[in-house]
Amino acid sequence: MPALKGEDKEVINSFKKVINIDPGYAEAYYRIGLVYGKLQEGENVITKILIAEKFYRRQDDKEMASHAGKKIRLFLNKYHLR
Secondary structure, rough: OOOOHHHHHHHHHHHHHHEEEEEEOOOOOOOOHHHHOOOOHHHHHHHHHHHHHHHHOOOOOHHHHHHHHHHHHHHHHHHHOO
16 A cells, blocks of 8 residues: 555645535545546545545435446446455
8 A cells, every 4th residue: 555645635624624624525536536546445435435425425416426426336336446
């Protein structure tokens, strides 16, 4: 697993700050999940994107909920987590 680089850590920390302000902000969870994907942290990817998908559905954003669902399936297959 690649080490957390300064830029990746900054992105994650920035979005965590956003989540502290607005815990229902789906895009923040989604973006953190993508960074974890880049770092090959399978369980963290799935967890964050699942949370994002849940919030997208609550916000009735069907397009992003569907997109997040596809990403989840992709990462489940990639990390053999099924």
